[in-house]
Amino acid sequence: MRWRHSVIWRFAALVFLMQIACVMLALVAVHHFTSQSVNRASREVAVSLRDDIAATYAAAGLKAAAAAVRFRIATDPAKSSVILLLDPRGQRIAGNLSGWPAGVGRSESWRHVDLRRSRHQDREPLTMGIVTTRFPDGTQLLTGHVVENDLRFGGYLEASLVGAVLLAIPLAGCAAFVSAAIIKGRLRSVIEAAGAVGSGDMERRIKPTGSGDMFDALSEEINAMLDRITSLMNEMRLVTDGLAHDLRSPLTRMRAVLDNAMRHSKDEISTAALEKALDEGDTLLRMLDAALFISRAEAGIGRDSFIPVDVGSLLQDFQEMYDVLAEDQGVVIEVDAPAGLMVRSHREIFGQVLSNLIDNALKYGGDRILLSAQRQDGRVRIIVADNGRGIPEGHRQEALRRFARLDAARHISGAGLGLSLAAAVAHLHGGTLTLGDAAPGLCVSLILPAMMDEPNTTAQ
Template sequence: MFSKPANPILRSAAWRISLWATLAFAIGTMLVFAMLHRFVANDIQRRSDAWLSGEVEVLSDVAERTPKNTLYSRVVGEIAELASREVPNRQRASTDGNEDDSVFFLQASDQGNAQLWVGSGDGAATLSAIRSTNALQDTPFDVQVKGIGVPFRVASVRIPDGSSIYLGLSERDELHVLHNLRIRFLTLWLAIVLLGFVIVFYATRRMLGHVREITEAASRIGQSDLSSRVPNTESNDEIGHLARTLNHMLDRIENSVHQLHTITDSLAHDLRSPLTAIRGKLETVLSDDMRVDHAEPIVSAIDELDRLTEFLNTSLDVAEANADALRLNRKEVDLDEVVRSMIDLYEPSMSDKGLAVHIRSAGAVRVLADPSLLHRVIANLLDNELKHLPASCTVSLSLQTANEMGVLTVEDNGPGFDEEIRHQLFERRIKGRTSRGHGLGLAFVEAVVRVHGGTVKAANRALGGAQLTLALPLCQAQNEESKHALALTNG
């Protein structure tokens, strides 16, 4: 039987499949973005380096050709200011309105003194940061100036008079472009991942929902009606193919079970007929006046024929039950009433043997079962107690409900089950050393309880004696499952 988990959505396969698929998609797209981000950053830096290298060459050529007079600083400074207006990737001016906050021009002598500075702020701090950087000549490098949060990309060139010219470009605009790219990507990435998860979860849950319906319907088919079929879909996909395959398989099973019933009915008829005829002839002979010593073998033969007939019926029933082909006529049965009626039937025989019988019941316990089979199950249990218990023992029966099950416990204070067969009690032809039966009683009990959707357990009590516990689904629980199965089958 199927039980509903506490969190059906979080524990479902659709949730796990959607989660893993979304995680794989999220990681994949994040790796793609990381590569794209690196490509864009490298491309922006390549463009900035190309501009810096070109402009610093122009400025070095101007500085080299301009005479070293009073106009030198003015001419070179104006050329540097003009170059700053052609900065690539410029997004905005600084908040203080200074247009030179993103570019600086610095000319320094070999002694490390600043000869010419064009830009905002103090050129000494910039020159100190440049001197502390181990950079190759004619290769742009990064410089972090103290007091400025954004680094500069700097290109340098050495002119013939021994001085060096540095042209720096703030990476503020480049970082701003990359920051906007990351924000937009993460927003779009989050929306796509959530949308993808919802789509995958919906599609997977819908697909697995058909599988769940087929599984639940198939689990109930055979317990009550072999003619029922799993719900079939109109689609020609794998789910529809699975449903059609299961229905074809159920058709073959139904035919096989029908053939099994035909064979067992024929076998039972063919065997019962001669046994009944022999018994009738023996009874006819027994009815004639004859000596007692001649009548005893005939009575013994009739008893053996009765045992053989019972063995035949039980063997066929166990075989059908093990094949899930036992024919059931389910009705609402009060288990308490059945147990009490069977105790009333067996109590005289138990009293004659010196056995005491007690029953504890919580009241009516209604189950959906075949009344005749249920009577035979209780009869088998009481027969075992009657046959195997020594005198002066007590048989106790308790009936209660637990977890939507009716639980019947039969225990005694006798010798208990033989240890060597305790784990094989429900197998056919397994019996104790002192048993005179055929070893089919408990096998029949287990088979009937199982086809009714219940369980049976056997154990030896700690204080001595045997204990058998039967659990059968209550009528209300079975009705709810039957309605659910009918809805799935007809859906």
């Protein structure tokens, strides 16, 4: 899928994953520190109880330690402490446990166990954190703190963290979408300007937002580049136009001189040579006109003269125009185009392109030429196809270049500008020209934007 390779999609995915990762790390850190804090507080309570009772035992003996245990239990406001004191023989002396818990060692630094306290209304065992100590004479002391509520709080915290993650996913998705939309919005103006310039609107520029960021810097650099390109194109247009006009005058005078010489020539060989020179002069004039036309078309000159043109009617006109010439060469011209298929074009320019394409088909094609047109996705596809030898796929791009002459056509007169002129006109209309295989023969497709609202009156 192409969208997977999109830089904007990758940027949006990166924003999404980074936000989810940040949320996860933050929540895991909160959970870790909260759990550690609660666990540390409970352990400190149990250790404090142990140290106090152990100090009493060391100072005043077992009875005083037992009294201290009873006092601690009686004065526990939250009833969350657990204490058990056993004598060296393992007999219970004081505490709120009925006996030593099974599986609990004599020297536990800290562990969680489920216990039920005696003299309490504990219906179910409660989870407690305990610390156990063995005195030198064998006396055993267990102190602890009920952590059931703390663990329940931890469960609530974990559930809240899961909910926060689930909520963060759509929020991160929205943030990624908005970020991608912002990037696309900033790039859209660049794309639209580039598309307008590519269609021939050399005055189109990108309007900076004034943010001073890299997008504005890119816009300024592209605008400067377009200014330079426009300046060079204007200079080149002036040079080519001037050169074409300057060359046309001496060529016209030369043709007039040759024509006059041919009329006064009495020698057949000289007359034939003069006729050939006149033909070459006419070819040069046509080449100048075609080259000048291509330069103007590629520069976008002529769009202001566009009118609605019925493609089907125009193709019928060209069929009638070329029928006699085609019949003399043993070629049949057919038309397959629906009525009312409209494009905006300069009729004379469009006609010149069709004339060049039909001429090429007559020169290099077989005995059948098909002129067709059809609508495809809001565009009009105009096809000139023949059943000749065609052009190999590897040489089709070369055939679209100016003055290109493939080996098979070098023995036939021509300037090699027919297809490049058609491509220039397609560019003038915001369309494209493609060469394909008619199997057999060449299929030339001129794809132009279709008129959205077809008028009732058309240019004929």
